[in-house]
Amino acid sequence: MGYKITAKADLSPIDYFVEVEAPHVAKAWKPGQFVVFIVHEKGERVPMSVYKAENGRIGMFIRKLGKTSLQLYYEYSVGDELWSFVGPLGKPIKVKNYGNVVFASDAVCGQAENYATLKAMKEAGNYTISIQSFENKANVYPEEFLAKPVADEHYITTDDGSVGIKGNYLDVVKELIEKDRVDIIFAGGKLGTLAKLAELTRPYGIPTITTVRQIMVDGTGMCGSCRILYGNEIKFACRDGPMFDAHKVDWADVLKRAERFKEQEQLAKERYLEELRARGVI
């Protein structure tokens, strides 16, 4: 059995979009939940956020970061199949009317959740504010993939100010807080920024729900690889999360644990890039 790739597109020089046919997952998926896929028989289990779950298909945003994501980008096209695709995993977020809901993100997985979460929140009657942060103009996603259609307000920021607001989403969030316009904030993306966001909102007591991305193997609560310290208790990001109250997360530990396989990941990536160069792919 396999799971057919039904669409693929570049989002930026570093990120791409993939859509996969997985009706069993699409049927049950709710915002906040993630999936795990394996590209081929020798592949690793890769946890991934979901951008859209429609018509039996799961859309995902992926960064060309490691061997697996590069391989999926360079060697798999529409019509090819992924070897394994399981989900939805994790707990859905609570969708209800909070008032003013902000979703902010500065990296690929968060950009995916941004759309999915705000769409559900808008349908639940919230006023939705979206902030999507990119490094520069070249990395900004094409219009059709931005969260704009599901947001009442939509902001883009770039680190160099080449488009939108100069800075990171933290800067926009700060302003929104000062104007008392935030009832709850959801965020995804880089762990370092999420840790800063937690400190930004903490003094105001603004509920802050963030993705806690951790290295996983099975994604079902079986291995404990993604354990985090949460309010002095050990929680598993895959089973108890992946969205958590950012104020209870021990971010220092989360940041450390995310680096566990850095050398191995680097080795695999280098080897693969060499292979691609030798084959003339890049």
Added chain:
Amino acid sequence: MPKLIKERVPTPERPPEERVRDFNEVNLGYTFELAKQEAERCLQCPVEYAPCIKGCPVHINIPAFIAKIKEGDVKGALRIIWNDNTLPAITGRVCPQEDQCEGACVVGKVGTAVNIGKLERFVADYAREHGIEDELLQEFARECSEKKGKVAVVGAGPAGLTCAGELAKMGYRVTIFEALHKPGGVLAYGIPEFRLPKEILDHELDKLKRLGVEIKTDHLVGRTVTIEELLGEYDAVFIGTGAGTPRLLNIPGILLGRIYSANEFLTRVNLMKAYEFPEYDTPIHVGEKVVVIGAGNTAMDAARSALRLGADVTIAYRRGREDMTARIEEIHHAEEEGVKFEFFLNPVEFIGDENGRVKAVKFEKMRPLEERDRKGKRKIVGTGEYVTLEATTVIIAIGLEPNKIITETPGLKTNPNGTLVVDENLMTSIPGVFAGGDAIRGEATVILAMGDGKRAAKAICDYIEKKAKAEA
């Protein structure tokens, strides 16, 4: 009365210095001739008396199948085993026979017990390799039909596979839902190739499919589909989700890098073949010194896997040698291969380096008392003395808890330890939903899980028949 041969015929094993360099199977099993010789040692106790049958959780007619081996009738032997256990290639390899059939064997009172486990394995292996199984499969495969009933099995581990196989033999249409991409449960992710080669497992799974069982991988019940939804589509549900969540130590440093639960370590190595990284994409790193905490079969499996990844391995256990829960054969294999053992050491802290990775484990030395606990083990107390072991990797193998995702099912009652509440027919608090294996036991053996699967299959059959009658 036949002449008693006190000592068992040994099974050939690969030498430690050779096997420790690869993941291939350690024990090579009996040849046809050796199996016949070993079978001669069986005293053929009458069935109504035979202690070995009583000692076997699924009550295989052991004297009868051994008699067939003596006659050289492997097909006959396999037929007898299959009546009670359709997965003998697995149980023959992983059962703790010394506590079960072999522990009860009469020959064992004066010499070494008949090597029942290896004989069982011989029958399964020989039958598979010589096409005997194919003939018998046709005999056992019944036409599966939705008319008879449809059953959903949750989890493709020992309990679920057995339940599914038994129901298929009775003519039920069975679908197994498995969360991982490969079926087998602990047999796939937990037990290393050197104890249970994957091709053996794959073959056994294939056999189930030939009996008519459908296996849906990539389906996490509780997330992909709920028990409630399954009940709407199937006549009954069996939960065999095992004890899938690792118990971790609640001591400082538990979040340091390179501290693995045995589940994570073994899943990376066995299921994802991290030992072939970067040929396979899942990484593992063990460094030079591995400390394994615990003394069960999982600890032995983890230690011996780490050894094969090139590390110097020490098993640290808070009790004494006599209290280790692993099978004697596995402890013996681990020792032969060079795993070191440290006893009466209780971990109190993991010490990390500047990169947030473990570099040592601090233990308190323990002392045994005369007094014994409920399980008959000697109680231990701390001595106030401490010792530190260097560790580039730590593997925690101190036990498991039931999977929490399934217990979130509304209406499904659990015990305080997280196991599912079942009645004498293994039915849970939800009518039509049955459970067995570690999901109800907490943590037990493959064969006990299989025993539950078999019992549940009978109970499910009764339940569906009764329901059909009531509806007619």
